[in-house]
Amino acid sequence: MGDRPSSPPxxxxxxxxxxxxxxxxxxxxxxxxARVRDYQLVDDLVQETLARVMAARHRIERDTLAPYAVTTAxxxxxxxxxxxxxxxxxxxxxxxxxxxxxxxxxxxxxxETSLVGLALARLSPAERDVLLAHEVxxxxxAELAARREVSPGAIAAQLNRTRxxxxxxxxxxxxxxxxxxxxxxxxLFALSTGDRRRQRELDTAGxxxxxxxxxxxxxxxxxxxxxxxxxxxxxxxxTVDADVxxxxxxxxxxxxxxxFTPTELTVIATAISEIARNIVKFAHRGEIVIRMIDEPAxxxxxxxxxxxxxxxxxxxxxxxxxxSTYRGLGLGLPGARRLMDEFDVASExxxxxxxxxxxxxxxxxxxxxKMTSEGxxx
Amino acid sequence: xxxxxxxxIASLHTGLDDGQLASFRRAxxxxxxxxxxxxxxxxxxxxxxxxxxxxFAVWQITQMVGLRGADTVVVGVAPDVAxxxxxxxxxxxxxxxxxxxDEGLNVLQxxxxxxxxxxxGCSVRQITGKAACRW
Numbered sequence: 001m002g003d004r005p006s007s008p009p010x011x012x013x014x015x016x017x018x019x020x021x022x023x024x025x026x027x028x029x030x031x032x033x034a035r036v037r038d039y040q041l042v043d044d045l046v047q048e049t050l051a052r053v054m055a056a057r058h059r060i061e062r063d064t065l066a067p068y069a070v071t072t073a074x075x076x077x078x079x080x081x082x083x084x085x086x087x088x089x090x091x092x093x094x095x096x097x098x099x100x101x102x103x104x105x106x107x108x109x110x111x112e113t114s115l116v117g118l119a120l121a122r123l124s125p126a127e128r129d130v131l132l133a134h135e136v137x138x139x140x141x142a143e144l145a146a147r148r149e150v151s152p153g154a155i156a157a158q159l160n161r162t163r164x165x166x167x168x169x170x171x172x173x174x175x176x177x178x179x180x181x182x183x184x185x186x187x188l189f190a191l192s193t194g195d196r197r198r199q200r201e202l203d204t205a206g207x208x209x210x211x212x213x214x215x216x217x218x219x220x221x222x223x224x225x226x227x228x229x230x231x232x233x234x235x236x237x238x239t240v241d242a243d244v245x246x247x248x249x250x251x252x253x254x255x256x257x258x259x260f261t262p263t264e265l266t267v268i269a270t271a272i273s274e275i276a277r278n279i280v281k282f283a284h285r286g287e288i289v290i291r292m293i294d295e296p297a298x299x300x301x302x303x304x305x306x307x308x309x310x311x312x313x314x315x316x317x318x319x320x321x322x323x324s325t326y327r328g329l330g331l332g333l334p335g336a337r338r339l340m341d342e343f344d345v346a347s348e349x350x351x352x353x354x355x356x357x358x359x360x361x362x363x364x365x366x367x368x369x370k371m372t373s374e375g376x377x378x
Numbered sequence: 379x380x381x382x383x384x385x386x387i388a389s390l391h392t393g394l395d396d397g398q399l400a401s402f403r404r405a406x407x408x409x410x411x412x413x414x415x416x417x418x419x420x421x422x423x424x425x426x427x428x429x430x431x432x433x434f435a436v437w438q439i440t441q442m443v444g445l446r447g448a449d450t451v452v453v454g455v456a457p458d459v460a461x462x463x464x465x466x467x468x469x470x471x472x473x474x475x476x477x478x479x480d481e482g483l484n485v486l487q488x489x490x491x492x493x494x495x496x497x498x499g500c501s502v503r504q505i506t507g508k509a510a511c512r513w
Contacts (some may be wrong), residue, residue, distance in 0.1 A: 240395065241397075245392065248426070252426075262458055263457075263458045263462075266456075266459055269427045270428070270429050273429040273431075274429050274466070277431050334467070335466040
């Protein structure tokens, strides 16, 4: 650790009271270890933090030593992260030209601080207290839980929710956006927390079809989340022609997992293509969700295509061959119905259209459990 | 797009959008005007799905090429795609078809200006004695 400095001016009389710096070590270690995986790097960062705190201890009051140490540790972590990124990006260059922070760095920091302040102001006092205690003062969840007589898990969950809320408020403050409807904030919050059940309850996807403001913000909120591979489902946003191809390729992939034959896959892809083109031509924006169903009673795919477009005035008309509002071609609905096993259209003028289709396999997906070493059951 | 003597071979790729299709159509029709073009082979081998939009687009090309005095043969429709097309209820109008590019050129060279009333594929089977599509 190195020798303790011998009575620098203004320092606390450390021998008798127990060195406050030493007392900080567990706190710093916990803060760093929570954010950095590599244990050697954790050690290095703890050392560096302590060194800096020790260097500055003569001008810091005892009460603020802990927050100072926590902030120093976190800044170091960020700097290391940025340094690693930059090193990786510029590994091939001989001279790193961007070593100095850009000129507007301070201005941006100031702006960001005020935005964070605005966002924090929108939290409830209780939420804000817990968040600041944890993030700024470095209080652990166990202690926060004990103080409030709840479980540490509850505190951790509350912190996640508070962070999610902060993200939303920060983005709103950053864009100086006022959400147009009452639905917006709950939807954005559900997206920020990544709570799929809540998203389904609120029908966030439906809201995003109607609300441009939330759609833009959702892009940033989605970027944050780690990609979740749900193997049995694909969601494709459909706005341009290229999305038609994406939708039918994803459809093929999901349907392939259900075990359809190549011919059936092409049939399903064709049906998806017809419906997707409808969305592009008439609704301009929509979403297609392809799901694989693998249950004992049935195995296959469902395709739900919905849009917030003009709607279809008379569905029965549209379901007749040759009915068209465009270019001499039909709307593709009767065709898609012929290709699939189940087909349903729900539409409301001015609200939008939802097409639901399904195709089932004739044979089960799983290997029959009665298969024995003697061969298939007779 | 390839040119072999008086014949053009044009391959359609999957995932064409309106804009690309328009340029493709334009390119073929322009090229037909250059020199003595007797026929065009449209190769659909790289297309994964022929929905009503794509079929209509192919039909448009055959019509436009016909107006410019050349024949069209559509080749390369995969068996799966053909099955889906039939189930969907679309066809390529009165465009003639053949199994692949070679057969397509064959058809154009040996049997120009087919009767517009014939159904696609039938004329080839009758005349060449071979199956028009390999299933």
